[in-house]
Amino acid sequence: MDQFTTQIFAVIHQIPIGKVATYGQVAKMAQYPGYARHVGKALSQLPEGTKLPWHRVINSKGEISLKGEDFLRQKTRLVEEGIEISIKGKISLKKYAWQP
Numbered sequence: 001m002d003q004f005t006t007q008i009f010a011v012i013h014q015i016p017i018g019k020v021a022t023y024g025q026v027a028k029m030a031q032y033p034g035y036a037r038h039v040g041k042a043l044s045q046l047p048e049g050t051k052l053p054w055h056r057v058i059n060s061k062g063e064i065s066l067k068g069e070d071f072l073r074q075k076t077r078l079v080e081e082g083i084e085i086s087i088k089g090k091i092s093l094k095k096y097a098w099q100p
Helices: 003-014 023-029 036-044 068-080
Strands: none
Touching (some): 003 023
16 A cells, blocks of 8 residues: 555544544545545555445545445445535535544
């Protein structure tokens, strides 16, 4: 695993239950500001059954970016953690954003 991916995953690992972070926030905290898209790409490479809380990473609009079954999988995991999500997948960043 390269340095970028290691740092990105280290940040994501710290997101607490019941909170979310944006792709851009994760990139910035990992010392890679401007690499939000790369965070998504790194997450797409995760193996099945990973313990990394990938589902706590959402887009800058406070929405789930995934589609179809992946959308439902992420939404289900967030709801299980007590996060309220609209039918369209919108999450209140004011209420649920991780403030480390």
